[in-house]
Amino acid sequence: MAEFETLISKNKRNSILLIILFVFFITALALLIGWAVTGNPRAAIPSLIIALVVSSVFGLIGYYAGPSMVLAMSGARQIQKRDDPQLYNVVEELTIAAGLPMPRVYMINDTAMNAFATGRDPQHAAVAVTRGLRDRLNRDELQGVIAHELSHIRNLDIRMATLVVVLVGIVVLLCDFFLRFTFWGGGRRRSRGRGGDPRIQLIIFIIAIAFAILAPIFAKLIQLAISRQREYLADASAARLTRYPEGLAKALGKLSADREPLEVANRATAHLYIVTPLKTKERKSARALFSTHPPIQERIRRLRSIGAIGQ
Numbered sequence: 001m002a003e004f005e006t007l008i009s010k011n012k013r014n015s016i017l018l019i020i021l022f023v024f025f026i027t028a029l030a031l032l033i034g035w036a037v038t039g040n041p042r043a044a045i046p047s048l049i050i051a052l053v054v055s056s057v058f059g060l061i062g063y064y065a066g067p068s069m070v071l072a073m074s075g076a077r078q079i080q081k082r083d084d085p086q087l088y089n090v091v092e093e094l095t096i097a098a099g100l101p102m103p104r105v106y107m108i109n110d111t112a113m114n115a116f117a118t119g120r121d122p123q124h125a126a127v128a129v130t131r132g133l134r135d136r137l138n139r140d141e142l143q144g145v146i147a148h149e150l151s152h153i154r155n156l157d158i159r160m161a162t163l164v165v166v167l168v169g170i171v172v173l174l175c176d177f178f179l180r181f182t183f184w185g186g187g188r189r190r191s192r193g194r195g196g197d198p199r200i201q202l203i204i205f206i207i208a209i210a211f212a213i214l215a216p217i218f219a220k221l222i223q224l225a226i227s228r229q230r231e232y233l234a235d236a237s238a239a240r241l242t243r244y245p246e247g248l249a250k251a252l253g254k255l256s257a258d259r260e261p262l263e264v265a266n267r268a269t270a271h272l273y274i275v276t277p278l279k280t281k282e283r284k285s286a287r288a289l290f291s292t293h294p295p296i297q298e299r300i301r302r303l304r305s306i307g308a309i310g311q
Helices: 001-039 041-073 087-099 131-136 141-152 157-183 186-192 198-242 247-259 282-292 298-311
Strands: 076-079 105-106 115-119 125-130
Touching: 001 157, 001 198, 001 247, 076 125, 076 282, 087 105, 087 131, 087 141, 087 198, 105 298, 115 141, 125 131, 125 141, 131 141, 141 198, 141 247, 157 198, 198 298, 247 298
Parallel strands: 105 125
Antiparallel strands: 076 105, 115 125
């Protein structure tokens, strides 16, 4: 049990550190843009406040309406216990073991193998599985997958994902504002109208343009890193919940072997699924860098190491 707690605590710390890095990154970006536009680093404060307000509004809309939109986009249909007694019983048993309210259960009529959880909190949660996953997993493997998704709910990963989306939105908003302002010529006129060394202002302005172009890419990479940390955490939590890590490990092995793309998935919803639903032919290094999920073989290795510790 101590080993489980150590692994879970490590993943939580890594996610918190990434969030702190994100906040410092946004602060530095706002300071640089404010300095480049007005010649005064303190001018970053108003732009940062505006970006926070606008991004928070969109974040709240996504927070409350997002789960229903995701389920609708995925073609998920809510089922009752009579529709699939075994699946429903597995969800019920693990929900009780996890101390969670019973989530709504959905089925996606697609032969690709996948599953996801959504909802703003445990009281408004839903778990969805594809028909392909339901048909090809045995009960132990199905328990592992459902435990993984319930762990996302219990660990409040949906709230974390919403926070990260808002932070990415702030970065994109700041960069877009600065680049538009620059192309319209306002930034250059205002910089020339201020005092100070024009050479320093020119250097800051060039650096700010470079950051405005690259910052959204860096922000996305941080978002993906946080997403991968939460997948490791959900795997470890699922292993503790079922007390049988091999069930999830075998399920991930089958998911890895399934090369069929999930037709209803897209880049906006890909991070929600237990494995990436988008099957691409990118180079391995690029795929690892820009993937919303850690490598499946590494996840299996970690799960089996947990099983070895528990023996």
